[in-house]
Amino acid sequence: AQTVTQSQPEMSVQEAETVTLSCTYDTSESDYYLFWYKQPPSRQMILVIRQEAYKQQNATENRFSVNFQKAAKSFSLKISDSQLGDAAMYFCAYRPPRYYGGATNKLIFGTGTLLAVQP
Amino acid sequence: DSGVTQTPKHLITATGQRVTLRCSPRSGDLSVYWYQQSLDQGLQFLIQYYNGEERAKGNILERFSAQQFPDLHSELNLSSLELGDSALYFCASSPLFPGGAGDEKLFFGSGTQLSVL
Numbered sequence: 001a002q003t004v005t006q007s008q009p010e011m012s013v014q015e016a017e018t019v020t021l022s023c024t025y026d027t028s029e030s031d032y033y034l035f036w037y038k039q040p041p042s043r044q045m046i047l048v049i050r051q052e053a054y055k056q057q058n059a060t061e062n063r064f065s066v067n068f069q070k071a072a073k074s075f076s077l078k079i080s081d082s083q084l085g086d087a088a089m090y091f092c093a094y095r096p097p098r099y100y101g102g103a104t105n106k107l108i109f110g111t112g113t114l115l116a117v118q119p
Numbered sequence: 120d121s122g123v124t125q126t127p128k129h130l131i132t133a134t135g136q137r138v139t140l141r142c143s144p145r146s147g148d149l150s151v152y153w154y155q156q157s158l159d160q161g162l163q164f165l166i167q168y169y170n171g172e173e174r175a176k177g178n179i180l181e182r183f184s185a186q187q188f189p190d191l192h193s194e195l196n197l198s199s200l201e202l203g204d205s206a207l208y209f210c211a212s213s214p215l216f217p218g219g220a221g222d223e224k225l226f227f228g229s230g231t232q233l234s235v236l
Contacts, residue, residue: 042229043207043229043230043232044121044227044229044230045209045211045227045230046227047224047225091162093162105150105152105167105211105213105225106164106167106175106177107154107162107164107225108164109161109162109163110161111161112161
């Protein structure tokens with residue numbers, strides 16, 4: 001069974017600094033999706049970034065980028081120039097391959113990393 | 120705003136009771152997903168509907184059921200409630216047929232916080 005592990009329950013970063021959140025996963029598949037979701041105090045789940053496993057290039061969205069190491073099954077999130085609004089719980093999630101049919105959006109989430117941003 | 124609407128935002132009830140959570144997906148989205156977020160279990164997939172039909176089940180209890188109506192809104196029914204059912208219940212929708220290109224884009228509602236006392 002696929003699993004997602006986030007080994008850092010809490011992290012802290014100074015405003016304007018860079019922080020990296022770790023995520024590892026386990027799967028026997030070769031084609032899948034990985035996501036980072038942000039959950040601020042409002043509880044809304046907000047998609048931060050996604051990575052398709054068959055793409056070698058690391059995904060980037062403005063100040064957010066990932067380091068995707070497929071062989072190591074590692075998917076870390078780097079937040080550059082951290083802002084106070086980045087403070088939130090961050091979840092790493094795995095989605096099975098598209099050919100799984102109807103269950104394709106059965107996301108498997110990690111336990112989350114609570115990020116604090118210090119002014 | 121994701122475009123996914125969930126009501127009510129908060130629900131407080133007693134053990135043994137039955138409640139219904141409602142979700143309206145984004146305009147045009149045919150797939151609806153229900154997730155549960157609890158302190159014990161974290162975020163878990165419960166069930167998925169596509170255009171009125173059940174497509175996939177996750178760790179959904181037999182006391183729970185869901186349906187998707189012709190207007191595409193969905194309801195999650197929780198019965199014989201227990202203290203452990205207290206959780207944040209999310210609905211999410213996606214635009215395309217499961218397995219189709221772009222279907223990985225999930226849009227989450229803001230959730231219904233259920234408290235069972």
